[in-house]
Amino acid sequence: MAVNPSKHLEVREKLAQAQKLDPRVEALVNQVIARVADKWTMIILDVLAEHGELRFTQLSKLVAGISQKMLTQTLRAMERDGLVIRTIHPVVPPKVEYRLTDLGLGLGAAFCGVWIWAEQNLNAIDQARKDYDTRAATTRHPNCL
């Protein structure tokens, strides 16, 4: 857990590569990130990557706390961005299935590193929060020391 200066440079280099120093590209990338960096978008992306193809109701169950409104809304946005394909089967009762496009699959793969990081650093974050809160509590009354 020691600070490794070369690690900093390594990461900085990677990120510099990622945007190739072009400010216009950077702005566009920021925009895309902002669009895609949505709680529900990422969770839906993950669920679809896991299960392959799902119906609306299946999704609503697998995504846990999502409301039907947000599910519809997010799926529409993802479809518009070319991340998912919406297939309507003209039967009764209606059957609509969602699956990732190659684009969506690629994004899922790209996010893979973040998921792994999140899993591996859950405890570290939890501990950091506790430490922060403790520090905040003690420094709030300096005169008590």
Add this chain to the structure above:
Amino acid sequence: MAVNPSKHLEVREKLAQAQKLDPRVEALVNQVIARVADKWTMIILDVLAEHGELRFTQLSKLVAGISQKMLTQTLRAMERDGLVIRTIHPVVPPKVEYRLTDLGLGLGAAFCGVWIWAEQNLNAIDQARKDYDTRAATTRHPNCL
């Protein structure tokens, strides 16, 4: 750009590995993702990864459209999560510097893939949106055909 079925499986496998099928871990990861999947958090993360150590005003300029309120708020949250270190130099005028922790650096590296993806697929997303909007416009009046 042809659909490669093995690609699907590959991604699914990676994502399955990432959460090891434990539902509790999955829920926690979702929570972390939701916390970290914030527009400003990711952009600040990126800027700090690029520049190493920055003062408040420098950050506010580099992050572009951010308000001072959101900058403070996001930096505090990131500090609490153990992603950044806030160093206060007891001088006048005040000087406060922010830099990423190892944890933050790790997250930056994990997000690297997403940045690259975003950059590489900007045009694809743009095109997908245009297509979607065109389709929506034409299918809105089926009787015109």
Add this chain to the structure above:
DNA sequence: CGGGATCCTTATGGATACTG
């Protein structure tokens, strides 16, 4: 079943003014 439309509450976030 898969949503669309509506209402209503809460959260987000910008602008401004003030402070150590």
Add this chain to the structure above:
DNA sequence: CAGTATCCATAAGGATCCCG
């Protein structure tokens, strides 16, 4: 300089009802 505090507008999002 680096914030905090406050006000206020808008957007996000949940609950509910309804329809093909």
